[in-house]
Each structure stands twice: as C-alpha cells, then as structure tokens.
Amino acid sequence: MTPSSALTPPSPSARLERRPASLIVTGNPNVGKSVLFHALTGRYAAVSNYPGTTVMVSEGRTSLDGVAARIYDTPGLNSLAASSEDEVVARELLLRRQAAVLQVGDAKNLLRAVLLALELAEAEIPSVLVLNMMDEARERDIAIDADRLSALLGVPVVETIATQRWGLDRLRRAIPQARAARRRVSYPSVIEEAAAEAARILPQDCRAGRALALLWLAGDPAVIAQLTDQEPAEALAALTRIRAKAQERTAVSLSRLISDARLQEARRLVTQVMTTAVRTRRPWLERAGDLAMHPVWGVPVLLATLAAMYVLVGDLAAQRGVDFFEEVIFGRYLIPAIRWVVEGLVPWAWLQALFVGPYGLLTMALPYAFAIILPIVGMFFLCFGFIEDVGYLPRLAVVANRFCRLLGLNGKAVLPLVLGLGCGTMATMTTRILESRRDRVLVTLLLALGIPCSAQLGVILAMLAGRPPLAAAVWLGVVAAVVVVVGQAAARVLPGEESPFLYELPPLRRPKLSNILLKTLGRLEWYVKEAVPLFFLGTLVLFVLHTTGLLAVLERAASPLVVSWLGLPVEATAALLVGFLRRDFGAAGFFALQRQGRLSGVQTVTALVTITLLIPCIAQYFMMVKERGWRTANLTAAFVIGVALTVGGLVFRALTSLGLAV
Amino acid sequence: MSVRSEPIEELLELCWTAAEDGLVPLDRDRLPTQLVCFLPHPIEPDGGLEQDTIEAMIGEGLVLAEGRRIRLSPAGVSRAREIVRRHRLTEVLLRNVLQVSDASMESTACQVEHILNLEVTEAVCAFLGHPPACPHGRAIPPGRCCEASQARVQPLLVPLARLAIGEQSTLAFIHTKRHVYLQRLSALGVAPGVSLSVRQTQPALVIQVGETELALDPQAGQEIFVRRRPPGSPSP
Numbered sequence: 001m002t003p004s005s006a007l008t009p010p011s012p013s014a015r016l017e018r019r020p021a022s023l024i025v026t027g028n029p030n031v032g033k034s035v036l037f038h039a040l041t042g043r044y045a046a047v048s049n050y051p052g053t054t055v056m057v058s059e060g061r062t063s064l065d066g067v068a069a070r071i072y073d074t075p076g077l078n079s080l081a082a083s084s085e086d087e088v089v090a091r092e093l094l095l096r097r098q099a100a101v102l103q104v105g106d107a108k109n110l111l112r113a114v115l116l117a118l119e120l121a122e123a124e125i126p127s128v129l130v131l132n133m134m135d136e137a138r139e140r141d142i143a144i145d146a147d148r149l150s151a152l153l154g155v156p157v158v159e160t161i162a163t164q165r166w167g168l169d170r171l172r173r174a175i176p177q178a179r180a181a182r183r184r185v186s187y188p189s190v191i192e193e194a195a196a197e198a199a200r201i202l203p204q205d206c207r208a209g210r211a212l213a214l215l216w217l218a219g220d221p222a223v224i225a226q227l228t229d230q231e232p233a234e235a236l237a238a239l240t241r242i243r244a245k246a247q248e249r250t251a252v253s254l255s256r257l258i259s260d261a262r263l264q265e266a267r268r269l270v271t272q273v274m275t276t277a278v279r280t281r282r283p284w285l286e287r288a289g290d291l292a293m294h295p296v297w298g299v300p301v302l303l304a305t306l307a308a309m310y311v312l313v314g315d316l317a318a319q320r321g322v323d324f325f326e327e328v329i330f331g332r333y334l335i336p337a338i339r340w341v342v343e344g345l346v347p348w349a350w351l352q353a354l355f356v357g358p359y360g361l362l363t364m365a366l367p368y369a370f371a372i373i374l375p376i377v378g379m380f381f382l383c384f385g386f387i388e389d390v391g392y393l394p395r396l397a398v399v400a401n402r403f404c405r406l407l408g409l410n411g412k413a414v415l416p417l418v419l420g421l422g423c424g425t426m427a428t429m430t431t432r433i434l435e436s437r438r439d440r441v442l443v444t445l446l447l448a449l450g451i452p453c454s455a456q457l458g459v460i461l462a463m464l465a466g467r468p469p470l471a472a473a474v475w476l477g478v479v480a481a482v483v484v485v486v487g488q489a490a491a492r493v494l495p496g497e498e499s500p501f502l503y504e505l506p507p508l509r510r511p512k513l514s515n516i517l518l519k520t521l522g523r524l525e526w527y528v529k530e531a532v533p534l535f536f537l538g539t540l541v542l543f544v545l546h547t548t549g550l551l552a553v554l555e556r557a558a559s560p561l562v563v564s565w566l567g568l569p570v571e572a573t574a575a576l577l578v579g580f581l582r583r584d585f586g587a588a589g590f591f592a593l594q595r596q597g598r599l600s601g602v603q604t605v606t607a608l609v610t611i612t613l614l615i616p617c618i619a620q621y622f623m624m625v626k627e628r629g630w631r632t633a634n635l636t637a638a639f640v641i642g643v644a645l646t647v648g649g650l651v652f653r654a655l656t657s658l659g660l661a662v
Numbered sequence: 663m664s665v666r667s668e669p670i671e672e673l674l675e676l677c678w679t680a681a682e683d684g685l686v687p688l689d690r691d692r693l694p695t696q697l698v699c700f701l702p703h704p705i706e707p708d709g710g711l712e713q714d715t716i717e718a719m720i721g722e723g724l725v726l727a728e729g730r731r732i733r734l735s736p737a738g739v740s741r742a743r744e745i746v747r748r749h750r751l752t753e754v755l756l757r758n759v760l761q762v763s764d765a766s767m768e769s770t771a772c773q774v775e776h777i778l779n780l781e782v783t784e785a786v787c788a789f790l791g792h793p794p795a796c797p798h799g800r801a802i803p804p805g806r807c808c809e810a811s812q813a814r815v816q817p818l819l820v821p822l823a824r825l826a827i828g829e830q831s832t833l834a835f836i837h838t839k840r841h842v843y844l845q846r847l848s849a850l851g852v853a854p855g856v857s858l859s860v861r862q863t864q865p866a867l868v869i870q871v872g873e874t875e876l877a878l879d880p881q882a883g884q885e886i887f888v889r890r891r892p893p894g895s896p897s898p
Binding site for chain 1: 685692841842850874877
C-alpha cells in the first residue's frame with residue numbers, strides 16, 4: 001500500500017472536496033462510528049460488535065442545515081500513530097482532507113476518547129466530540145459533565161445513543177460548530193523545542209504540521225516512510241538531525257515522553273468531568289462474556305454454538321429448506337412450468353437445451369442458485385450476523401489463541417479466519433487489521449486453503465448430514481491437520497517476527513434484531529448481485545463445453561486425475577471446473593450428485609476434502625491479487641491446488657484400504 | 663577533595679543511566695541534560711563545575727577517559743550501582759507506598775539518594791519486597807539483601823503474570839523494549855497509575871483496565887508490573 005501524502009499540495013480533485021461540507025467520522029475502534037454513519041446518511045455500512053469491522057472508507061451523503069454534505073466512515077484508530085493498514089488509511093484521510101471531523105467516543109471509555117481528541121487538536125482538525133453509548137455508561141453509573149468537557153477541550157461535545165437514534169438532532173445542530181480544540185498538551189521542553197523546529201521544515205500548506213512533527217519525533221514508521229519518499233534530501237537530513245539531537249538530550253525514548261505527557265493531560269481532563277461509582281456486581285451479560293472465553297467453559301460454549309449452527313444450517317436449511325425449495329417449489333411447479341413455456345416458445349432443440357437442458361440456465365443455474373444455495377447461505381448469514389452482533393467473535397479469538405499459536409499466529413489473526421467462514425473474499429480484505437505482512441500473507445494462504453466459506457460450508461454440512469458421524473470426523477480431522485501442517489511450515493518459512501498481540505474485547509451486547517436482519521439482507525443482496533451471475537456464467541460455460549463436445553474431451557483428459565487419482569465419478573469434473581468460479585457452485589454440483597445417489601461414502605468424503613482445500617472462488621482470487629499482489633496470489637493459488645489434489649487422492653486411498661464405513 | 667561527593671554521584675548516576683540506553687562512551691562536552699529517569703531532571707549546565715567533577719572522577723579512578731570520550735571504570739560501576747539503587751528504591755517508596763506526586767518524588771529522590779546508608783537502603787528494599795524496577799520502568803540493581811530473600815517475601819510489586827485472577831492492582835510501570843507495543847498500550851489508556859485486574863490467564867492473558875477489556879500476549883505478563891491492592895480498598 002502506498003500511503004498518500006499529507007504533505008503534497010492537494011490535487012485539483014481534492015480541492016473540489018475542500019468545501020467545508022465534508023465530514024469524516026473517526027474515533028476509537030468499536031464505538032459505533034458505522035451506526036452513526038448509517039443514522040446520518042441512511043447508507044448501511046456493516047455494523048458488528050468487534051473492533052475491525054470497517055476496514056475501508058465508505059462514503060455517504062447527508063444534509064446539514066439544508067446543505068448537502070459528504071460523510072466518510074473510516075476504520076477506527078486509537079492514536080494517529082497508526083500501526084495496521086486499516087488504521088493508516090484512516091490516519092491519512094484525517095491528515096489529508098480539509099474536512100471537519102466527527103470524533104465518536106465510547107462514553108464509558110472517556111479517557112481513550114480524550115486521548116484521541118488531544119491528538120486531533122494537535123493536527124488542528126475542526127471536530128465535534130460525540131460521546132456515544134451513553135446508555136452503557138449510565139448502566140455502569142458513569143456520569144460525564146459534557147458542558148464542562150466542551151469548555152475544557154474547546155470543541156462541541158454531544159451525548160448520543162446511536163443505536164436508539166437518541167441525541168442525533170443535537171448532533172446535527174452541533175456539526176456546523178465544529179472547530180479545532182484549543183486544549184494543548186504541554187510536552188517536556190525537549191519535545192516542544194524539537195517539534196517546533198521540525199514543524200518549521202515541513203511544508204507550509206500542511207495544517208497538521210505539529211502533529212506530523214510529533215509523529216516524526218515518536219518514530220512513527222508510516223510517517224518516516226512517507227517523509228523519506230517525499231521530502232528533499234536536505235530537509236530530511238535536517239529532520240533526522242533534529243530527532244537525533246533531541247534524543248541525545250534525554251535518556252528516555254521520545255515516543256515515551258510524548259505518550260506519557262499526553263496521557264497525563266488526558267487524565268487531568270477526565271478527572272475533572274467524570275465521576276464513577278464503585279460497582280458491586282457484574283451484570284449477567286458480562287459474566288456470560290467471561291464464560292465465553294473461559295479456558296474450560298469457553299470450549300463447551302464454542303461447541304454449543306457450532307451445534308446450534310449445525311442444526312439450523314445443516315439440518316433445517318440444508319435438508320428441509322432445500323427439500324422444500326428444490327423438490328416442491330422448483331421440482332413440482334417451477335421447472336415443469338418453465339419447460340412448458342420454453343418448449344412452447346422456442347422451436348429449436350439446441351436453444352431449448354440452453355434454457356432447459358442438462359446444463360440449462362433455467363434448470364441448472366436457477367435451482368442451484370435459489371433452491372440449493374440461497375436457503376443455506378441465508379440461514380448461515382442470519383446465524384453469523386447474530387454472533388457478530390452479540391460480540392462473540394473477539395472472545396472466540398481468545399479461546400482459539402492456543403490453536404492460532406500452533407499456526408504461528410496470534411489470537412488477533414483468528415478474526416479474519418473466522419470471518420472466512422462467512423466469506424473468504426471479505427475475510428481476505430479483513431487481513432488489513434493484522435500488523436505484519438508476514439501475518440497477512442499467512443492468513444491469506446490459510447483462508448485460501450482450509451477455510452470453507454458460508455455457502456460452501458452449508459453444502460458441506462448438508463452432505464455430511466446424510467453420512468455417519470465418522471465422515472464428518474474424517475473431513476474435519478484431515479482439513480484441520482492440513483491447515484496446521486501448512487500453517488506451521490509457512491510460519492517457519494515466511495520471514496518476519498510474530499507480531500505482538502493486543503486486542504480489545506468489547507462487552508457482550510444484547511443483539512439488535514433490526515441490525516441482524518439489515519445485515520443479512522445486505523449480504524443476500526450482495527449474494528444475488530455478485531454470486532448468482534457467476535452461476536449463470538458457469539452454467540453457460542458448461543453448456544458450451546457440453547454442446548461442442550469439449551466437456552467429454554475434458555472429462556477424458558482429466559480422468560486420470562478425477563477418476564483414477566481422486567476416485568470420483570467422471571461427472572465430478574464439471575463440478576470441480578465450475579468450482580473455480582464459485583466455491584459453492586462446485587459444492588452444489590457434488591450435492592446434486594450425492595442426492596442422485598451417485599457418490600459413495602468414501603467418494604463423498606474425498607470430494608468434500610478436495611473442494612474444501614481447493615482454490616478459492618474467482619472473487620477471492622482477485623481480492624488476493626489486490627491485497628497481496630500477483631506474485632504472492634499466484635504462488636498461493638498454485639500451492640493450494642497442489643495440496644488439495646494431493647491430499648484428496650491420499651484420503652481416497654487411505655479410506656479405501658482401511659475399509660472405513662464413512 | 664576539592665569537589666563535593668554530590669555532583670560526583672549525580673554524574674555516576676548519569677553515566678549508569680546512559681549506559682543502560684547504550685549511549686556509551688559519553689562525549690564529556692555534550693552530556694545529556696535530561697537524564698536519570700524520564701521526568702525532566704536537568705543537571706545544571708554550569709560547564710566549568712561539570713568538567714572539574716569529571717577531572718576529579720578520572721583522578722579517583724571512577725571514570726575512564728579516551729580523549730573526550732568517557733565511560734565508567736569497574737570501580738565507578740560498583741559505586742554507581744549503589745547510588746542508582748538508592749535513587750530508584752526511593753522513587754518506588756515515594757510513589758507506591760507514600761503516593762506522593764511525580765514532581766516531588768523526583769526532587770526528593772534526588773536528595774535522599776545521597777544520604778541513605780547501606781543499612782537503611784536494605785531495609786527499604788526489603789520493605790518494598792525487593793522491587794525489580796523503578797516507577798519509570800528502569801531496573802533497580804539488586805543488592806545483597808535481594809539475593810538472600812528472593813521469593814521469600816510476598817512482594818508488593820509483581821509482574822502481571824504473578825497476579826491471581828480477579829485480584830485488584832494498580833499498574834506501577836511497564837518495562838519493555840517493544841516501543842510500538844508501549845505506544846499502543848498507552849493509546850488504550852494502559853499506563854502507570856491505572857487500576858487493573860487480571861480476568862484470565864489461559865488461553866490468552868485478559869486484563870481489565872477501567873471499562874476496557876484487553877487480550878494480551880504472554881510476554882506482556884512479564885513486562886507489566888503492578889502494585890497489589892488488598893481487596894476492598896479504594897482505587898487511587
């Protein structure tokens with residue numbers, strides 16, 4: 001990623017956006033920025049109860065005092081000294097855009113909001129401080145004197161409960177009053193003098209001079225890289241000299257002097273405006289949160305969660321739901337009707353086949369997309385949305401910490417891995433919350449290799465549900481073993497240190513049904529828009545291959561691999577082929593084969609292991625290219641295909657020779 | 663002796679602290695002015711006196727000189743160890759037991775370090791439970807008393823990892839070389855003086871600071887030092 005500049009003069013297009021009616025929503029992670037963004041713009045941005053939901057900037061529009069304004073929702077950050085990619089993006093936007101800032105803070109964590117507010121003050125960014133989640137602060141008997149805080153900081157302070165839309169009118173009225181905070185941290189003289197000297201060297205049109213100078217002194221890697229790129233050599237040398245000279249004058253690292261002074265100032269402010277009462281007992285939600293990450297009880301909680309999802313997704317949706325849609329709705333009514341219409345309207349047999357043949361758009365793509373996959377992913381999205389909304393995922397990261405260390409990763413990496421169970425493409429993007437390139441590459445690889453996405457997982461669960469429990473055990477054991485072995489090996493091969501682990505655990509919250517439904521609908525909309533066209537494309541490809549006879553050629557060519565090595569029926573070639581377009585499309589092909597009674601137990605397990613490990617869908621592949629670059633993405637893809645086919649064949653042989661009844 | 667012992671001791675302390683940060687040998691014409699711990703603690707820049715002191719120290723064999731570069735001799739190291747030990751123990755006493763403010767902690771420690779004798783120093787050290795580091799996170803050189811009584815006394819200051827689950831404590835200092843980690847902790851409000859409790863240690867270390875719950879790596883459990891608080895006592 002190339003951080004764009006806070007220093008270069010704004011380009012003409014940026015100048016257009018210099019109108020004051022432009023607003024950036026920022027603040028600590030998981031304080032409700034996206035909820036507020038949604039409330040102000042009506043544009044839904046994904047909302048979950050864990051830090052790191054928003055990894056990219058989204059843009060929306062609203063009107064303030066009748067004036068149209070753009071609003072940007074940004075990833076959370078605790079300090080302008082950003083460490084992960086998503087934080088760097090947020091920081092760049094703050095320092096570059098001439099926009100007002102809506103700083104959202106968690107009222108019950110006032111100190112952290114004030115810490116960030118003091119940094120925004122140094123950057124002279126006009127802002128409004130929003131104290132959100134006032135309900136949770138009140139539940140904890142925390143009282144805040146917002147007027148006093150506003151007077152002390154010098155910016156408007158508004159109390160809100162964004163999820164209940166409480167305080168939003170006051171917020172809208174306060175936004176035009178946004179101004180840069182007056183309150184300044186007084187640093188030790190070493191820092192003050194060096195910062196003033198450094199700020200003089202930095203370009204004049206940069207309003208954030210002092211903030212940048214302080215980041216430079218603190219040795220912020222992103223700012224150093226950026227200034228090294230853009231500053232003339234002599235200015236850079238002067239800046240380096242200033243920092244070295246300052247460091248010579250003190251035995252304590254400059255970064256520590258800076259953060260210490262800032263923290264002292266923030267504490268001084270907070271003690272003046274906040275009062276807390278001692279709590280005698282913890283509310284039940286907090287105790288439930290403890291249970292969910294308890295070293296012993298955390299495991300049954302996880303198993304119960306998985307069991308509930310198995311029942312809902314694997315049984316209710318994948319068996320009953322699919323039966324109903326495929327056999328009743330499609331089998332009994334829709335398909336015969338479609339056949340009748342097409343055969344009545346289209347005189348040519350080959351064109352009829354395009355719509356209603358064995359690889360017909362309306363008889364294959366349509367039921368695959370809507371009768372098989374849609375009920376399964378719909379239910380999965382609903383379950384997953386519920387888990388996200390409650391705030392279980394960060395606790396899962398704690399429980400899975402040990403497993404993650406086995407993979408050479410720390411607990412934070414579990415979040416993208418778990419999100420990969422939702423959608424590998426989105427999860428690949430979420431690797432931005434990880435701090436080292438090593439971790440990002442490693443997680444991207446594991447996502448491509450061993451983490452089935454929701455659509456695929458649903459179908460896998462459905463196929464396993466029809467087999468004895470041993471089948472599920474073999475599938476899970478093999479996939480987990482491959483992930484651990486590859487993770488271990490890659491962790492050793494990849495250069496770089498394990499990154500330190502520091503992850504915030506938000507409180508468990510009562511799930512909000514409207515948010516879950518909204519999010520599920522959003523995901524289903526995405527599914528219909530992004531995935532369904534690929535189903536039709538894949539079917540079209542198969543139709544062309546079939547009609548031209550190429551499919552038979554391909555099946556023959558792949559037969560040593562598919563039939564001899566993997567031990568699958570020859571029709572599986574088509575399923576493997578379209579699996580490259582969409583993971584679930586491939587899975588659906590196998591599902592259909594199984595329902596027709598064409599797969600034995602051994603073949604089912606072999607097929608499941610192979611498609612679970614096999615190459616991610618085309619969207620995830622392109623996301624890998626976008627996030628990691630062509631070279632890494634192609635290497636990863638080639639590696640994954642090799643491993644999947646090798647392991648698949650081995651599983652087939654092992655199961656056959658052991659004679660296991662799976 | 664033409665130079666009093668106090669300036670000598672200040673310079674010994676400065677050389678020790680500089681050596682901890684790898685700033686040796688020191689340029690005697692450009693001594694760091696804000697040393698000792700990390701609060702401003704300037705040595706009066708009256709260059710003449712400083713140079714006389716250094717000459718006297720060279721004369722006494724406390725300091726080795728190579729041109730204008732100076733470093734502690736073995737004899738200087740052992741004297742510096744005592745004075746640094748007294749200074750930092752005093753800081754711990756003032757901050758964690760008497761809970762005086764940072765500014766008076768510094769100024770008092772600077773005076774007290776020159777008058778404590780060995781017996782009193784060991785008594786203070788034992789009283790504090792042989793603390794490993796000062797409130798600024800710098801190591802306190804261990805004395806003989808520390809080795810003798812290792813782990814026999816329940817110390818007041820312990821690394822986070824030794825805290826029982828649910829036990830209340832106050833963060834005393836963070837001793838780490840991981841600057842970025844320290845910065846991030848600081849941005850989360852985790853710094854000396856905050857109330858802190860351990861929620862669980864397995865499968866990951868989870869602490870509660872105010873209303874923030876954080877999962878940390880095991881290394882942090884060794885780097886964060888806390889002062890134990892008896893149950894029921896109010897937070898500072």
